Amino acid sequence: MQNSTPIPQNTTSQQPLSQPNGAHDAAEELKNALMKTARQLELKALFEGLAEGYHAGQLGVARSLLKMQLPRDTILQATGLTEEELDRLDDQ
Template structure:
């Protein structure tokens, strides 16, 4: 390539103008809005250009782009899109279910990680309480036990009850 090429900033083009781009309208709309967390505002325009101007194979490519680029669309968006594009309903519903499953798995992983962190903290506290118990039995002054273990009065009060 020896010459420069034109660069178009689609983020500044009005959506109504994009709707007149015929075969490129769906892709241009998606490129403009792909990083949005909530793509629901595209539900009126996107299906219209997907049905009018592009082939079923291109629809599948655009769906793949939506799922893999930017923020993953919410399962609700895919379901609503499936209602507006009945000829692609099976594929869109499958993707919606997969997105839900991914969300469930992420939630489980976060829950497990949080549980582990809480377990470690509880284990450390129990260990410190055990050391404090031993030190007190050996006759070490109460204040010295607190200083040596880093426990608070409240922590030590748990041990006494």
């Protein structure tokens, strides 16, 4: 004969902890703020990387123009580099 009494199972690890609504709302707000900050940092890093890449490209163009012996004023105007940046390239 089988026992018809159900055996209780440990369900505490399967159910989420109950939180008062205020705590849940505050946690959700914090999560959203952190996600927003993370996204802003991600975009900042992306734009900084793009700016560095653009600048590196301008330096490469300037090197080529220096090898072609174009006038410095023309190179500065074409690349948007500063006199100091062009001087450093010219010294290399």
